[in-house]
Amino acid sequence: MRHxxxxxxxSRPTAHRHAMLDNLATxxxxxxxxxxxxxxxxxxxxxxxxxxxxxxxxxxxxxRLVAARLNQRVVDRTxxxxxxxxxxxxxxxxxxxxxxxxxxxGGYTRIxxxxxxxxxxxxxxxxxxVEKGIAPEAKPAFQATTAD
Numbered sequence: 001m002r003h004x005x006x007x008x009x010x011s012r013p014t015a016h017r018h019a020m021l022d023n024l025a026t027x028x029x030x031x032x033x034x035x036x037x038x039x040x041x042x043x044x045x046x047x048x049x050x051x052x053x054x055x056x057x058x059x060x061x062x063x064r065l066v067a068a069r070l071n072q073r074v075v076d077r078t079x080x081x082x083x084x085x086x087x088x089x090x091x092x093x094x095x096x097x098x099x100x101x102x103x104x105x106g107g108y109t110r111i112x113x114x115x116x117x118x119x120x121x122x123x124x125x126x127x128x129x130v131e132k133g134i135a136p137e138a139k140p141a142f143q144a145t146t147a148d
Contacts, residue, residue, distance in 0.1 A: 008043050021047050026070050028109075029093055033128035035114065041127040045109050048129075052108045055098035063090060100131040 010017055020040075025047045027034050036044070051069060054062040067074045072090055101108050107130065114124045 008039050010039070010043075022070055025051060026089065028127060028129070029070075029097065030089055032132055033126060035124060035126050037117075038111070038113070038123040038125045041111050041125045044127060045111070049106060049108050051093065052097060052101055053106070055093045056102060058094060058098065063094060066090065066093065096133060097129065097131075100133070104131065 010020070012020065021044060024034065024036060024040060024044050028044065028048055029051070047069075051066050054066050064074055066072075067090055070089065072087070074090070075087055110128050110130050112126045112128070114126055116122060117124050
């Protein structure tokens, strides 16, 4: 019986499962969209939503909790070059992603079904952040001129 046992176990030990979800969360926050299997994406939703909610708080304790979950190192800001290099994911989460989702009460991710994988017929999905960063507009290769 599975009474009061929540979550998917993926036939992995606890440490492996947590490491896998932490790595997926790191990749999702870094690239803002990843492709994975449907069960992994559904489990990843809760992990990422909790991290973004913590980031919206914005205090040092929340930053340390997120850093511990993502296996990042919180570096003292006395050396700006070192802090920028090591805290890049944390800075992106706390400065960009949390600010974009400031007015959103939850549901920070979206799952789009892509079909099945060719090798093992696993259902594949694309999980992405709902409030994506706006990329700078690309300029056209050339601009046609008209003769007057």
